[in-house]
Every structure is written in structure tokens, then in C-alpha cells.
Amino acid sequence: MRIARTDKSSMSPMCTATTNSRPLALACFCICVGLIGIVSGCQSTSHRIPTGDTLISKPDSERSQTGEQGVWSHWLAYSVDYLDTFNELGQFVAATEFLESQIEEFRARPRANSASFDLLALNALLEFLDDPEVGLDLARRLEPTNYSESGVKALILGHMHWVLQDCEQAVNELSKFSPMHNADSLAWSRRVWNVLTSWCMYRVQENQPQRLDSAENWWELAHLVGSSISPNQRYERFEQWKIGHPQHLAARFPPFRHDSTRYNSPRRLALLLPQEGSLSSAAQAIRNGFLAAHFSASGMKRNVSIEFYDTEESDISLLVDRVVADGADVIVGPLDKDRVRAVVRGDSLPVPIVALNRVSESIISNSSSLQLSMVVEDDVAAIAKKLQDMRAERILLLIGESFWCARASVALKEVLPRATRVADEILLTDLSEITDGVSQVLLVAQSISRHERLEELIGEVEFTARRRKDVDAIVAFVDYAEFGSITAALRYHFAGEIPILVAEPTFRNRVQHVEYENGTLFTSIPAVLYPSSWVAEVFDSFTDATNLFPLYAFGSDAYRVAMNIPILDRGDSVFGLTGVLSIRESGVVSRQPVWGMVAQHELTPAPVIGYPSSSQSRSLLSNPR
Structure with missing residues (x-):
């Protein structure tokens, strides 16, 4: 068994620029850890950012019902948090150095036991960076002796499967563990939800035989929330789901912000598109996708009205003023770049406007504008x-x-x-x-x-x-x-x-x-790789969907963004048909596509994809299914 390496992998030079400026990397890393603390639900901890020469200090934590310390009282729980962030930042060599420093520091402790759970767990994580199969095998062999170690083992296995982009197994491993007090329960609920609310959200409609019964309700909840068109619809669906699953961890400790006060959803939407000209065919497909999303949303067609305006009829600034005067709650459009440029350069409006194209961020002066686009x-x-x-x-x-x-x-x-x-x-x-x-x-x-x-x-x-x-x-x-x-x-x-x-x-x-x-x-775009009933209905209803389907999906996402501006404004994502949507500071809605x-x-x-290992001749598909 190899506890620590002195030689570096042949792939190490790739990250030289990252690790040679490690203080800078860790500075960026510190910013992310604050977010991890929020996500994990650990709001009162004393852990420190690892600097390579000290172990993470043990935080204060309430005791479980059995009198044992909670999972996040174990310093290794935070090590997994840090590794999640290193992985997100792509700092693989930094992750290796971090683990090696923790191993050396742990071995220097008085009465350090080479067969201890902590050291074996660290070694499994270290091996995983080089060879996922070996690391997973070592992690599965870990033998926890108490409640907190059992939780740490589940965290490690969940982390490994998540890095390998194996959503089902990550949720399975996390759902096997039953937290025993409030702090752990909230943190655990949020950790499972973090796995689901990623690209994994698009897998919720698939029937995966490898999902455990204990994980199935998590996938059901993810489907209900992820397919919700508006915050109010999500609220109603979650309340209904809780009635059927009152003892589920997510029902007792909601993993996402679930406000008791209802959002003021828009009641009047204005859609600004050209009816003639070179963009008229694209505009028609976007309009059809927009309406298809509207009519597929339970209750939305009764509570929300949509008004259509032709952008070819008048100056865009005058048209926008008219739309505001007509009482629109959210404006969607225009489409062409020249009109989008005029809108984002204009004065801020009393209502949000979702422009359907992207222009240079340096020219934006309209703080009420968003830019939704499907750009390469x-x-x-x-x-x-x-x-x-x-x-x-x-x-x-x-x-x-x-x-x-x-x-x-x-x-x-x-x-x-x-x-x-x-x-x-x-x-x-x-x-x-x-x-x-x-x-x-x-x-x-x-x-x-x-x-x-x-x-x-x-x-x-x-x-x-x-x-x-x-x-x-x-x-x-x-x-x-x-x-x-x-x-x-x-x-x-x-x-x-x-x-x-x-x-x-x-x-x-x-x-x-x-x-x-x-x-x-x-x-x-997810709508291609993860087709839904909405996709089937679009192809059945519109003959031009075969050639213009991405624009139909884009129109659907325009509707989702218009209905979820409060969700996006607070930093959360919307799972659209063209990708995972989130807002940058400049008001640009970024789109994260999926991989096929x-x-x-x-x-x-795309199948499960893991780290390349030194024995695999740098193959991308290191663990195909």
C-alpha cells in the first residue's frame, strides 16, 4: 500500500502553472469554500483552509443521539469538501499535494497508526487521483468504527462517483447513510441535492436499474423541481411531495431555499419578435417553443397572458416604452443584435427585459436587462x-x-x-x-x-x-x-x-x-440527449421542428427564464432545454451544455468519465459504461 509519493505523475507538468502559484490558487480556493459551507449547511465551524503544512482543525459540532460527534466534527469531511472544489477548479496537482501534505502531517502525530481509518481514507483519495478503480476499491474496503467515520466513508464514495460523473452511484452511496442529528441532516440533504442539481438533473426521467430504493425518492423530487416552469409551481410541487413523504430527509430538511412566502410571478408577458424579414423563420420557431412551454406548464395558461409585438413595426425604444405602458411584467425580446444593443444601452426599465441575443458586456447600461442566447x-x-x-x-x-x-x-x-x-x-x-x-x-x-x-x-x-x-x-x-x-x-x-x-x-x-x-x-443541448414528452409533442405538432428544433428549445428556455428571474437573480440555476442557465454579473445568462x-x-x-491515469495512456474514456 502506498501512503505518499515523492515522485510526480508524468502528467504533473500540465498543471505547473497552477501549482507553482499555489498561494494564488488557494486564494481562489478560499472564495469557493465559503460557498461550500453554505451548501453543506455547516454554518458554525472553525476549520481552516489547508496550506499544505497543517491538518484542518476540528470544528465544534453537536452530538448525535448516540452521544457520538457528528460527521462534520471529523476533519476528513472537510477534506472531501475541499477536494470537491479542487476538482471543480481542475486543480488536480494541487489536490494531490494537498492530500500528500495531510498524510505527512497525520503521520507526524504522536501515536499515529498506519492502519487507522483516517490514514487509509486519505490514501484511498490519493490513489483515486491516479487510478479511479484502485481508489474506489480502497474506499469500499474502509471499515469505520463509529458514526462519524461511517459518514465520512459515505462522503468519500459519493465524492468519487461524482467525480466520475456517475450520478446514480453518487446518490446511492449518500442515501445509504442516515444522519442522526440536525446539523448533519441539513448538510446531508444539501449534499445529495448538489449532486442532483447539476447535469444529473437531466437524467431524472430515465429509469436507471442501478438506483437504490432509498435513492428513488430523491430522483422523484429532482424531477418535480427540475421540470417546474416557475417558482410557484416548484413550491406547489414540493409541498405536495412532502405530503407523500413526510419522513424523507428532504421533507424534514429542505435542501434548497423553500420560502413560505410566494413569489409574485409575472402575470403578463410581452414577446417582441420580428414577423417579417430574414429572422422571421427563426422568430416563428422561438415563438412556438415559447408557447409550447407555456401550455405545458400546469396552471400557467390560466394565470399568465402573453402579448405579441412585431419589432419591425417601430423603433425598438418606442416599442419598449409602449409595452411597459401596456402593463407587461416581463418583456422577452428583441432578437436581432442591433435592437438588443439599443435595449441594453438604454435606460433601465421598471420591468425586466430578457433580450434574445448577446452583445458585448462592456456596453451594458440597462441594469434591468438580461441577455439569453444560444451562442457557440x-x-x-x-x-x-x-x-x-x-x-x-x-x-x-x-x-x-x-x-x-x-x-x-x-x-x-x-x-x-x-x-x-x-x-x-x-x-x-x-x-x-x-x-x-x-x-x-x-x-x-x-x-x-x-x-x-x-x-x-x-x-x-x-x-x-x-x-x-x-x-x-x-x-x-x-x-x-x-x-x-x-x-x-x-x-x-x-x-x-x-x-x-x-x-x-x-x-x-x-x-x-x-x-x-x-x-x-x-x-x-439536453433536449437532444434527454428527450421528454415536451420534445415529442413539439415534433408531432410542428413540421419545421426537424430543422429548427434548437430554436424551439431556445424559445422554451426564454419562457423559463422569464418565469424564474427571482431564482436566477439570487444565484440559483434554471435547468433549461438548451443547458443549465445562470446569470453572470453583467446580466448575461450563461448556458452550460451537456456532453454526448x-x-x-x-x-x-456521454458515459461515465473519470480522471486519466498513468496506466491508461491518457484516454478520456477511462471508465466507460
Whole structure:
């Protein structure tokens, strides 16, 4: 059993920029810990941020009904909290150093026992960073001797499965443990809810056989809350759910803000869209999605009215003034950038306005405005985070001819992790030349050239062209036709095993039964990968949904945002059909897409993805299901 390492993984140089400036990393880390304390429900603790040379001090905690200290009286509970944040920030080497420092400090204690629960738990967490399978096995073998250690074991297993993006097992492990006093109960309720209220929320409608009975009610609650259109609907659903589950942990200790006072939901919505012009088809799809969301919301169609305004009729500033005078509670629109720019540059309004496009944050002066959009920059941000999770040091960047491809490539270079760099890039201008272009970027052409020079010197020799081996991933911002040519060229040049990441536009409107390259990872809108009854109704009702479905989903999200502005304003997220929606300080509504993977030539949700390990040749899919 390895307790601590002195050598570093071969992947360590990737994070050099992060760990060499560790005080800065920990400064950022301190900010996040305050949020963790709120989420975990531990409001009176004395724990300190680990600095690498001291163990976390033990907080005060009430005792359980058996007289034992609570789970968060155990310093390892906070270590798991810190590791959650390190993982979120992508600071894997910092996490390793933190655990190693805790191990060394613990071993230096008087009468330290190498077989103690604490040391074995730390070692399991440390091993997990290098090899998830080994770490999980060690964690499962932990033998707690008291209540707090049992809770810590459940926390560790929940953390590990969460890092591996295995929602079901994370909730299963956490729901096995029964907290025994109020402080632990509230913290535990919030911890389970944190797992559910992530991308896992989109899995609530799936029937997963690996869900334990003790976890099923959590998934039922997540479905009711996540599919709620408005705060009032969420309130009503939660109250009804509590009646059927009065002894459930979430009923006794609500994991989310559940105000007894009702929100003043908007009663009159104004939708500002063009009825003619180049954007009229897109506007029609958005309008249909908006109305479909409205009529699918229980009770909303009786309590909320929608007025439609044509933005082509008059100056946008005059139109907005007229809409306010007509008594609208929330304005949704306009759509085109010029009118959005005029709105966000204008004076603040007495009612919120949800613009349906995104402009530069530097020009915003209207504090009552939000900007909801479905831009490729949100997909690029997700790709950058994925590269960080993969610990990819060198990538190839392939750029298609479409304008969005160039736009995405510029955005990626601005948000790449500090430890990741573009080893090479190629602009694809002609499909017939893609094979040659891929050959150049993979250095296959150079290999052939070296062979030719060698034959000139020594005569004919047996030869197989070789590609470069220093590439961890390929990011391709390309259209579908370009993608097909690229994957064929990669296979031809023996590069089919390199992970390929593409953005949502590549597979847009190609939902099922199309020949894709297996193993490709792509960002997607949840409505494509996790279809619901709403999606089925849209396809049945509107003939243009096949080609314009993302705009229908965007229209639905516009309705959700309009009905949930109080939720977004206080920092919570809304689980939309285009992604997880949240507000940045500038009023921009950011969209976090979900990840899919091509499997059996169809678009499917991405499987469980874990840390790459030193024994797995840096494969993204280190633990596929």
C-alpha cells in the first residue's frame, strides 16, 4: 500500500502553472469554500483552509443521539469538501499535494497508526487521483468504527462517483447513510441535492436499474423541481411531495431555499419578435417553443397572458416604452443584435427585459436587462473545461469554413487552460484537400519525406508512415460534411484513437440513425440527449421542428427564464432545454451544455468519465459504461 509519493505523475507538468502559484490558487480556493459551507449547511465551524503544512482543525459540532460527534466534527469531511472544489477548479496537482501534505502531517502525530481509518481514507483519495478503480476499491474496503467515520466513508464514495460523473452511484452511496442529528441532516440533504442539481438533473426521467430504493425518492423530487416552469409551481410541487413523504430527509430538511412566502410571478408577458424579414423563420420557431412551454406548464395558461409585438413595426425604444405602458411584467425580446444593443444601452426599465441575443458586456447600461442566447462561446467554454479535466497538454485544432468555426476557434484560444496549448492548427478550405491537410498536421508527410531521403542514401527499405505521438486531443470546429472527411483521414493516418471533441453545431438537427464516428465527444443541448414528452409533442405538432428544433428549445428556455428571474437573480440555476442557465454579473445568462458521445453510430449521453491515469495512456474514456 502506498501512503505518499515523492515522485510526480508524468502528467504533473500540465498543471505547473497552477501549482507553482499555489498561494494564488488557494486564494481562489478560499472564495469557493465559503460557498461550500453554505451548501453543506455547516454554518458554525472553525476549520481552516489547508496550506499544505497543517491538518484542518476540528470544528465544534453537536452530538448525535448516540452521544457520538457528528460527521462534520471529523476533519476528513472537510477534506472531501475541499477536494470537491479542487476538482471543480481542475486543480488536480494541487489536490494531490494537498492530500500528500495531510498524510505527512497525520503521520507526524504522536501515536499515529498506519492502519487507522483516517490514514487509509486519505490514501484511498490519493490513489483515486491516479487510478479511479484502485481508489474506489480502497474506499469500499474502509471499515469505520463509529458514526462519524461511517459518514465520512459515505462522503468519500459519493465524492468519487461524482467525480466520475456517475450520478446514480453518487446518490446511492449518500442515501445509504442516515444522519442522526440536525446539523448533519441539513448538510446531508444539501449534499445529495448538489449532486442532483447539476447535469444529473437531466437524467431524472430515465429509469436507471442501478438506483437504490432509498435513492428513488430523491430522483422523484429532482424531477418535480427540475421540470417546474416557475417558482410557484416548484413550491406547489414540493409541498405536495412532502405530503407523500413526510419522513424523507428532504421533507424534514429542505435542501434548497423553500420560502413560505410566494413569489409574485409575472402575470403578463410581452414577446417582441420580428414577423417579417430574414429572422422571421427563426422568430416563428422561438415563438412556438415559447408557447409550447407555456401550455405545458400546469396552471400557467390560466394565470399568465402573453402579448405579441412585431419589432419591425417601430423603433425598438418606442416599442419598449409602449409595452411597459401596456402593463407587461416581463418583456422577452428583441432578437436581432442591433435592437438588443439599443435595449441594453438604454435606460433601465421598471420591468425586466430578457433580450434574445448577446452583445458585448462592456456596453451594458440597462441594469434591468438580461441577455439569453444560444451562442457557440458557451460550447467552447465547456470544451475548455473538458480539456482541463482530461489534463490535455497539447491539442490539434481543426477549423472549418463556416463563420461559426472561426468564431469558436478564436474563443477557444481565449479560454484555454493555462497548461494546454495548441500544438498545431489547420484551416479546412476544401473538402478534397482534407486528407492532405490532416497528414500535414499529424506530421505524416514529414515521416514520408524522411523515408524518401533515407532511400536515396541506402536504397529501398521497408516502411510504414508514422504520425506524431505528442497530441492528447483533437478539437474540431467543423460542419458535418467536414467532420466526415476528417474522421476518415484520421483513421487512414492511424490517429483514430485520439479523442475528438466537437461543438453542438456539428451534429445539429442530426438526432438519430446517422453514421457518426464512434467515440466522438460533443457538446449538446439536453433536449437532444434527454428527450421528454415536451420534445415529442413539439415534433408531432410542428413540421419545421426537424430543422429548427434548437430554436424551439431556445424559445422554451426564454419562457423559463422569464418565469424564474427571482431564482436566477439570487444565484440559483434554471435547468433549461438548451443547458443549465445562470446569470453572470453583467446580466448575461450563461448556458452550460451537456456532453454526448457517439456510440453505435448514434448520439447518446456521454458515459461515465473519470480522471486519466498513468496506466491508461491518457484516454478520456477511462471508465466507460
